[in-house]
Amino acid sequence: MRNGTISGAESDIESTARLLERVRGGDPAARNDLVARYLPMLRRWSHGRLPRAARDMADTDDLVQVALMRTLNKVESFVPRHEGAFFAYLRMTVLNSVRDELRRVNRRPGRESLDRDMTAPEPSMVERAIGREMLEAYEKALSDLPEEHKEAVIMRVEFGCTYREIAETLGKPTANAARMTVSRALVRLAEGMNEHRP
Amino acid sequence: MSTDPDPDLLRLAEAVSDVKSVDWEEASGAHPALAATLEGLQGLEAVAEAFRSASTEAAKSGLDRLPVWGRLQVLKLIGRGAFGEVYRARDPLLDREVALKLRVPTFDDDEASNRRALDEGRRLARVRHPNVLIVHGADIDRGRVGIWTELVDGPNMREIVAERGALDPEEAVVSAVALCRALKAVHGADLVHGDVKASNVFRGADGRIVLGDFGAASELDSSGFLSGSPVSLSPERLRGAAAEPSCDLYSLGVLLYFLLSARYPVEGEDIGAILERHEGLGPVPLGERRSGLPACLTDLVDRAVATNPALRFSTAAEFENALEKLSVGGAEMRRHSKAAERKIERRSLGTWSGILAVAAMVVVAVVFFGRTFLSPAATQPLVADARLVLDAAEGPVVLEDGAVISPGDRLFLEIEARAPVHVYVANEDETGAIFTLFPVPGLDLGNPIPAGLHRLPGAIDGAVNDWQVTSAGGIETFLVMAAPGPVAELEQRLAAWTSASSDREVSYSQDSGPTLRGVGSLTAALPAANEGARLAELQQELSDFASKDGALWSQRFVLRSVDEP
Numbered sequence: 015m016r017n018g019t020i021s022g023a024e025s026d027i028e029s030t031a032r033l034l035e036r037v038r039g040g041d042p043a044a045r046n047d048l049v050a051r052y053l054p055m056l057r058r059w060s061h062g063r064l065p066r067a068a069r070d071m072a073d074t075d076d077l078v079q080v081a082l083m084r085t086l087n088k089v090e091s092f093v094p095r096h097e098g099a100f101f102a103y104l105r106m107t108v109l110n111s112v113r114d115e116l117r118r119v120n121r122r123p124g125r126e127s128l129d130r131d132m133t134a135p136e137p138s139m140v141e142r143a144i145g146r147e148m149l150e151a152y153e154k155a156l157s158d159l160p161e162e163h164k165e166a167v168i169m170r171v172e173f174g175c176t177y178r179e180i181a182e183t184l185g186k187p188t189a190n191a192a193r194m195t196v197s198r199a200l201v202r203l204a205e206g207m208n209e210h211r212p
Numbered sequence: 213m214s215t216d217p218d219p220d221l222l223r224l225a226e227a228v229s230d231v232k233s234v235d236w237e238e239a240s241g242a243h244p245a246l247a248a249t250l251e252g253l254q255g256l257e258a259v260a261e262a263f264r265s266a267s268t269e270a271a272k273s274g275l276d277r278l279p280v281w282g283r284l285q286v287l288k289l290i291g292r293g294a295f296g297e298v299y300r301a302r303d304p305l306l307d308r309e310v311a312l313k314l315r316v317p318t319f320d321d322d323e324a325s326n327r328r329a330l331d332e333g334r335r336l337a338r339v340r341h342p343n344v345l346i347v348h349g350a351d352i353d354r355g356r357v358g359i360w361t362e363l364v365d366g367p368n369m370r371e372i373v374a375e376r377g378a379l380d381p382e383e384a385v386v387s388a389v390a391l392c393r394a395l396k397a398v399h400g401a402d403l404v405h406g407d408v409k410a411s412n413v414f415r416g417a418d419g420r421i422v423l424g425d426f427g428a429a430s431e432l433d434s435s436g437f438l439s440g441s442p443v444s445l446s447p448e449r450l451r452g453a454a455a456e457p458s459c460d461l462y463s464l465g466v467l468l469y470f471l472l473s474a475r476y477p478v479e480g481e482d483i484g485a486i487l488e489r490h491e492g493l494g495p496v497p498l499g500e501r502r503s504g505l506p507a508c509l510t511d512l513v514d515r516a517v518a519t520n521p522a523l524r525f526s527t528a529a530e531f532e533n534a535l536e537k538l539s540v541g542g543a544e545m546r547r548h549s550k551a552a553e554r555k556i557e558r559r560s561l562g563t564w565s566g567i568l569a570v571a572a573m574v575v576v577a578v579v580f581f582g583r584t585f586l587s588p589a590a591t592q593p594l595v596a597d598a599r600l601v602l603d604a605a606e607g608p609v610v611l612e613d614g615a616v617i618s619p620g621d622r623l624f625l626e627i628e629a630r631a632p633v634h635v636y637v638a639n640e641d642e643t644g645a646i647f648t649l650f651p652v653p654g655l656d657l658g659n660p661i662p663a664g665l666h667r668l669p670g671a672i673d674g675a676v677n678d679w680q681v682t683s684a685g686g687i688e689t690f691l692v693m694a695a696p697g698p699v700a701e702l703e704q705r706l707a708a709w710t711s712a713s714s715d716r717e718v719s720y721s722q723d724s725g726p727t728l729r730g731v732g733s734l735t736a737a738l739p740a741a742n743e744g745a746r747l748a749e750l751q752q753e754l755s756d757f758a759s760k761d762g763a764l765w766s767q768r769f770v771l772r773s774v775d776e777p
Contacts, residue, residue, distance in 0.1 A: 138266075171263060
């Protein structure tokens, strides 16, 4: 097959770009496709990243969905340079708007009792598992990495993406090339974590 | 920090990333100088594990489910068809699983067309019969029309015949009687199914025969165009007649024939071949396909699939009566039918439950959906929209007639088909040379293209392709033609053009991704007056042809190709 993997990557990047283009054109099907693509992984991820109180709210998953929908509503203002940029943008805005939403809910009258729970610095599931120090060291070291390495680590470690997906997002020619990027990024991250640990 | 990490470190990082267990003690023993980094990697192993278990828990608690549509929780995509997608969904209010078919939105969606689709759904919901798929409701949510129905657990008749071969006569007749009753109900509601065939008839785990429409191959749209496998359609339907109840009865005859012989009364590669057979020798008598069947049964089936509509059953009730009276003593046949019914039930609990378990209880979603059911309404063009688009770096630019293109420009055609169509695209340059742009061998997309929005030429091995302008040369004319079936006359010409242009054979340029053959690669010295005369002529010829032999849609684009200033 001629340029098999490259072609595949191109076509997938194209498809997300094309979906975005159609979303901008007001095509509800394209919106649904984007939601179907990103919502499940964002939900799973939020589950580990959000404070316990938020996680235990019956409609946490709906918060993520609402946030994703809102992000897609604002998509006109975002022109991604590559698919990875869109994914990062999505992740950031969804996380922020879930946090905003939680704050807003907390301010509602009659929610005083919940309020305390919400604002209490309750650890997320991930934090509980590895401890605050480790999580902070990880996040600090992560923020020091070059953009591509950061994306590679987040996709692999936090989202459990396949190498194929990572290759497509980062524009790597093959899954193996993506695996190489992840490994190199992890070594640099490990070195950095050591520096950030007390 | 090293820019070229130690190979052993890389291997360990890879193990962490691949969730393979690592003996950290041994590793730090072997590389005492790297102890700090190894500690970091071990920490990352824990971080990754924490994310994994959070994610697993989220998945377990159903947090990764798909979005909602209306009040339904959309669980899983289980089928995709020309006019919609079928999902397994959950109705939390009634605490049951349903099949949800969401209509694929089209460019010309407006309130009126949504309203029509909804009305169709509501009419379907009024058909209440044990042998007809139950439609729970129809609604519109965030611009998407959807219909939700019962989920039927069980194989379709095509799968049953593929698994077991032709059925016993009694079993086949029992199924046909059930389907006659189903069609009585459908026709009684002033609806036409339009797509009765083995893969649209299901046998539930309880042995119930259910007429549905998986929607994966809706052969008809509101304008009555058809494509796909035409063996089940009546000859008059193939010639373009409106869908009527009698067409459903013919299709049911074909289905019964198929259940009894695993063959079709008229087989052929395409509509033309099938019609030829109808007009010539006619359907193959059932007795020739399978010997040993009672003559009364083969006579009945042969009558149901006769080429001449006047010879066939005129109503579902008449068909049903004939089936019930079958055999020498009608009572005996009925007795057999009862026995067969019991047999089916036993099988459904025995053999079939085993098969279903192996197939991981494949849930078959069956949906009657919109257009299939409607008798053809006002004629709509095959193609809702076609636009020639310049794939410019700063974004797509729609090319109007007279637009200027330059060498290196990449073009594609955005085409929105209302039904599956055969599309042909040709390009004529200044010199009058014509080239086939679509269909071209090697493309992922070929004729017929499914209904919906497409980008032509489409992909090659998954990579999106454009046509590329390779030189300047005055007027470039593009002719886009679409027909419900293959147009033999046109295909012959396209083949001739392609071979005539072997000096400009299909080529791929690798510089900016693969592209199709150049458009206007000849630099002609002619004055810019020759506006694609040959294609214009062809369009005229074909429209004459179309008017006497069914619908053909065409559109011409005339562009100017010049060197960039």
